[in-house]
Amino acid sequence: MSTPSSFAQLPGPPYYAVIFSSHRTLGDDGYGKMAEQMIELASLQPGFLGCESARDAEGFGITVSYWSSTEAIAAWKSNVDHLVAQDRGRRGWYEHYQVRVARVERAYGKPAT
């Protein structure tokens, strides 16, 4: 059985996805904190549709947030950048992540959505 709460409930395409990949190490758990804070900020933004996230036992994680428009993503990114800037003096964890912004053109699954 699946875990419904883990799957984002989204409208039909097109919409936008922000794919955030990060790695959290035993020595620095800031990567995970960053991902959590990014999603906390995202959920407060107009145009936020939902998100899905998973992090493995080795500390590598993928968080995908879904958005109604690139404008909504830009507003979110400005907040994330501010968050990162605030943390810059404390830690260097923000140095290790990848972000990819994509336009979702097709979506399908089982059970059908």
Added chain:
Amino acid sequence: MSTPSSFAQLPGPPYYAVIFSSHRTLGDDGYGKMAEQMIELASLQPGFLGCESARDAEGFGITVSYWSSTEAIAAWKSNVDHLVAQDRGRRGWYEHYQVRVARVERAYGKPAT
């Protein structure tokens, strides 16, 4: 420190992403097997650029594969569908997943890529 092998090394946008979300339960590990088989098939396909994958302790996983074109994705999907059809008589695990196909328009990260 990051784990370089966990991050896909990709060319600059545009390219395409297939975001595969699935849930593996204690009672049926087929979801994880499906994800692994999908990537095994992907790596054999022309136009496959790379992939990133993470699954959490609760069994929810996200695998993102990256492609040079929608044609490459279509060829891969036909193989995946065949795989699923082969397994259909054995198990129902293929009933619980979500697939989203997206065109990556921007990519950035730290260290810069």
